[in-house]
Each structure stands twice: as structure tokens, then as C-alpha cells.
Amino acid sequence: xxxxxxxxxxxxxxxxxxxxxxxxxxxxxxxxxxxxxxxxxxxxxxxxxxxxxxxxxxxxxxxxxxxxxxxxxxxxx
Amino acid sequence: xxxxxxxxxxxxxxxxxxxxxxxxxxxxxxxxxxxxxxxxxxxxxxxxxxxxxxxxxxxxxxxxxxxxxxxxxxxxxxxxxxxxxxxxxxxxxxxxxxxxxxxxxxxxxxxxxxxxxxxxxxxxxxxxxxxxxxxxxxxxxxxxxxxxxxxxxxxxxxxxxxxxxxxxxxxxxxxxxxxxxxxxxxxxxxxxxxxxxxxxxxxxxxxxx
Numbered sequence: 001x002x003x004x005x006x007x008x009x010x011x012x013x014x015x016x017x018x019x020x021x022x023x024x025x026x027x028x029x030x031x032x033x034x035x036x037x038x039x040x041x042x043x044x045x046x047x048x049x050x051x052x053x054x055x056x057x058x059x060x061x062x063x064x065x066x067x068x069x070x071x072x073x074x075x076x077x
Numbered sequence: 078x079x080x081x082x083x084x085x086x087x088x089x090x091x092x093x094x095x096x097x098x099x100x101x102x103x104x105x106x107x108x109x110x111x112x113x114x115x116x117x118x119x120x121x122x123x124x125x126x127x128x129x130x131x132x133x134x135x136x137x138x139x140x141x142x143x144x145x146x147x148x149x150x151x152x153x154x155x156x157x158x159x160x161x162x163x164x165x166x167x168x169x170x171x172x173x174x175x176x177x178x179x180x181x182x183x184x185x186x187x188x189x190x191x192x193x194x195x196x197x198x199x200x201x202x203x204x205x206x207x208x209x210x211x212x213x214x215x216x217x218x219x220x221x222x223x224x225x226x227x228x229x230x231x232x233x234x235x236x237x238x239x240x241x242x243x244x245x246x247x248x249x250x251x252x253x254x255x256x257x258x259x260x261x262x263x264x265x266x267x268x269x270x271x272x273x274x275x276x277x278x279x280x281x282x283x284x285x286x
Contacts, residue, residue: 009178009179009180010176010179010180010182011178012180013178013180017127019126019153020126020151034225037151039127039153040179040180041180041183042125042127042152042183042209042220042222043153043180043221043222043223043229044125044126044152044153044222044223044224045179045223045224045225046225046226
């Protein structure tokens, strides 16, 4: 299992809001595919899949806040 | 950074949007620095990812009858209006060559607008409550961006002399229409004596070069 964590988005940015999931649990994905879109400071940003496999769990819903380093989803390789 | 400006003049929103996406792809494929698009649109409402249904004060049919289409897009922010009398800037920029920092990018966009206003003798400033650029008489510039693989698109609009009635049909970025101002509101007809786009290009280049 690989956790998908919120990456560093810039200095002083500690959290972002989940604005759009591109995938669902069970979807097959390739490394680098867009998984989820986040919003902060009127900017949206996509988090790519860190590994290929299957989406095993989505841990944050659209509208939820997430802190840098926290897990967004889990991928089964 | 090294980038070119591409002034599309008056162009419909959908075409400019498609072009942004093409330039994004080319920037990604070539790992180049990007292009900054300047445009002016027909009347449209665009709704970003933080769109709130209560920000629409009129329904779609009414807005269509006023000649305005509605687009739901992937930028940050709530609903905004674009139309004749407004300069829109779409920097399709590879932030890898600037700073890989979302907040710094938005800050720098605001900085470019503040410098542009300064050239016209207008004091522009940021507001803690909301991103964008404000003046003593109201909000003059709105922004909303999307960043994919650290290449930005969408951008920032500056009100020159838009038809203000269109702002009455929405809560622009969640604000009241009365909070919105324009260069014409502040300077009157004198504004038309200025070559605004060259000033904007210079201000933008000062911040991003």
C-alpha cells in the first residue's frame, strides 16, 4: 500500500481543500495520473498518483480540508 | 523568466480557453517557460471550484437572454464576470522557472496589477479577506488560477469600463456588485488616453522577469 499525501505547495501553505476527485475506489491508475484536485488561495492544483495500481481507499471527501503531509488516499500496488 | 505575450484582442471565451489548454500542453511537452495571453471577451460568467449556488442571483435563462453564457471551469474561486471593457490576462507559465509556490504565484499576479495601477496613479492593495486587487473605491481586479504539473493557466481580470449591470446578476467572488469598481469609475474618460496593454505588459514583466 502507498499513501498519497498532500505535497508541499509553497511557503506558509499548511492546508488545502479537496475540490475534485478524478478517481473512485477500485479504479486502476498509472503513476503520474491525476488523482485529486485541491484548492487554496484561489488556485487549484492536481496531485498525481505516486505509484501504479488500484485506488484502495479515499480518505478525504470533496470539501474536506487537509494538511500538508496528511494522507488523501491509499493505492494498492 | 522569458515568455512572449500573445494579444488575442476581442475573442470569445471558449476559443481563448481552448488556446490556453493547447499552450499548456505545448509548454509541458517542450518543458518551455510559457506564454502570457491578453484578451477581451464577450459577456460570460465563469464559475470556479469554490462556486456557491447562492452567488447566482439570476437563472441561466435570464443570463443567456442578456447574451451571457455560463462556464464551469477548473480554476480556484467563485463566480466572476468577463465582458467587453475588461482586460483578461491568462499567464500560461511554467512555474518551475519562477517559484514552485502557489501562494507566491497568486501574490505575484496581484503585484503585477498593483504596479500597473501605480503607473496610472492609482493606489492598489491586497485585502486580507479575499485575493485580488482593491482600490479605495472597490475591487478592480479578480483572479483565479489552475496549476497542473506546476504550469499555470486561467488568470486575472482588470475592469477598465465594463457594463456594470452584469455584476448585479451575481455575487462576484461572493461580494456585492457595489464592491466592484473600474478604471473608468476612478479616472473617468481620461483612462482612454492611456495605452493600457503596454503598461500591463511592462508591469507583468517587471514582476516575472
